[in-house]
Amino acid sequence: MKKSTSLLLSGILVSGMVLGTIVTPVTVNAATQATTQADQTVTNYVTFVNADGNTVRSSQALQGTKGQKITFAPDGYTSADSSKAVFGNNGDSKTVTVAKMISVKVNYVDQNGNLVNSETVNGGEGNDYKLTNLPAGCTWNNDAEQTINLVDGKEYNVPVTKKVSNTVIFKTADETEVGRTQIFGDKAGVKVSLTDAQLPEGYTTTSKDLTLQNEGNTQFVTVTKSATDGITPIKGVVKVNVTMAHLYDKDGKTLSRSLGKNSRWQTNNKMVLNGVTYYQVSTTEWLKASDIIVEGSTNTTPDKDNNATDTTAQKPDVKAVTTKDKGMAQLYDDNGKIIESLQLGPNTPWATDLMKTLNGEKMYRVATNEWVKVSEIK
Structure with a gap:
C-alpha cells in the first residue's frame, strides 16, 4: 500500500504572508487499484417502449455490465436501431426502444423488368435490413440498394443486373437426362467452368469447361456414373510381377492365398483404398497394383492349338x-x-x-x- 505525506498549514494570509503554525504530518492510505466501470455488474430496471413511446413491457430487472448497450427485447420484438440505452449505475431505471418483428417480401428485378427471384425477410419494423441473398447470376446495381428500411405491409422491388445465362442439361451416353443447372457470365463467348456442386450427384464429366452462348441458350453435357466406394469398372488382364503376390479382400486385409509370378488374371474392377490401388481377380480377391503389370484387354478366345469344346456358361446348380x-x-x-x-x-x-x-x-x-x-x- 502506497503512503503519501502532506503538510497541512493553518493560519491566515496577511499581506502575502501566511501566519500560523505547521500541523503535524498525517498519513493517507491510497487504494491499490481503482474499480473500473467495466468491472461493475449492475441491475437496472428496464421499461420497453415502441417508436411512439407506448409501453410494450413495464419495468423488468436486467443485469449487465455498466456502460454496456442493452440489447434484450421482449418476445416478438427486437432492439430498435434508434435505441442507445446502456446499463447505468446499480438500481437505475432505463427506457429501451424496441421494434416489432415483421416479415416483408422482397422481389429482385433485372434490368429488363423481369422478376429474377423473391424471398421473405424478417426484422424489426423501422430498422434497416441489409440484403445478402443475391440471386445467382446477378450483381447489385449499387451498394445502397442492398439495404432496405422495413415497413410493415410493404413489398420491395430491388433492382439487380442479371448476367447472360444458359441452361445446362446433363445426359448420359444413352441420352438419359440426369440433371440441370444454370451458368452465368458477363457476355456470350466467355469461358465458364462448372462446379462440382452443379454436377448431378453421383456423376462426373471429362471436362467442366463451357463457352457461354447467347442469353437463354441450352447446352448439353455428357456425364458418367461415378465409381462407387473408390471402385472403377475396367476390363483387362494383369500379370503377377513378384515371386508370390498376396491376395487381399475389399477392405485391404491380407488373405491366406497368394498368386505365383508370371501368372495372368482377368480383372473387372480397379479400386483405390487409402491411397493404395488394387485390381480384382476374383469375387472376393484383389491384387495390389505394386505386385502386377496391367497388360491390357482380356482375350478369352481359345488358342488355335486348343480344341476344347466350350458350352455356354450358365448359372450353377449349387452355390x-x-x-x-x-x-x-x-x-x-x-x-x-x-x-x-x-x-x-x-x-x-x-x-x-x-x-x-x-x-x-x-x-x-x-x-x-x-x-x-x-x-x-x-
Whole structure:
C-alpha cells in the first residue's frame, strides 16, 4: 500500500504572508487499484417502449455490465436501431426502444423488368435490413440498394443486373437426362467452368469447361456414373510381377492365398483404398497394383492349338463346392488349360457363380479364370 505525506498549514494570509503554525504530518492510505466501470455488474430496471413511446413491457430487472448497450427485447420484438440505452449505475431505471418483428417480401428485378427471384425477410419494423441473398447470376446495381428500411405491409422491388445465362442439361451416353443447372457470365463467348456442386450427384464429366452462348441458350453435357466406394469398372488382364503376390479382400486385409509370378488374371474392377490401388481377380480377391503389370484387354478366345469344346456358361446348380478330403484339386483356366501354379486344398469350400462343360467334363468357376472339375469335388 502506497503512503503519501502532506503538510497541512493553518493560519491566515496577511499581506502575502501566511501566519500560523505547521500541523503535524498525517498519513493517507491510497487504494491499490481503482474499480473500473467495466468491472461493475449492475441491475437496472428496464421499461420497453415502441417508436411512439407506448409501453410494450413495464419495468423488468436486467443485469449487465455498466456502460454496456442493452440489447434484450421482449418476445416478438427486437432492439430498435434508434435505441442507445446502456446499463447505468446499480438500481437505475432505463427506457429501451424496441421494434416489432415483421416479415416483408422482397422481389429482385433485372434490368429488363423481369422478376429474377423473391424471398421473405424478417426484422424489426423501422430498422434497416441489409440484403445478402443475391440471386445467382446477378450483381447489385449499387451498394445502397442492398439495404432496405422495413415497413410493415410493404413489398420491395430491388433492382439487380442479371448476367447472360444458359441452361445446362446433363445426359448420359444413352441420352438419359440426369440433371440441370444454370451458368452465368458477363457476355456470350466467355469461358465458364462448372462446379462440382452443379454436377448431378453421383456423376462426373471429362471436362467442366463451357463457352457461354447467347442469353437463354441450352447446352448439353455428357456425364458418367461415378465409381462407387473408390471402385472403377475396367476390363483387362494383369500379370503377377513378384515371386508370390498376396491376395487381399475389399477392405485391404491380407488373405491366406497368394498368386505365383508370371501368372495372368482377368480383372473387372480397379479400386483405390487409402491411397493404395488394387485390381480384382476374383469375387472376393484383389491384387495390389505394386505386385502386377496391367497388360491390357482380356482375350478369352481359345488358342488355335486348343480344341476344347466350350458350352455356354450358365448359372450353377449349387452355390458352393467343396474339394475332396484327400489330395489337391487342380485349377483350370477359361479354356480348360491347367493353371500350373494354382490348386485348391483338400476339403475346402468355394463359392461358385458359373458352371459349364469343357471337353465333356462339367466344371465350376471359383474365381475369375479359375475352374475346378466336378470330379475333384464332393
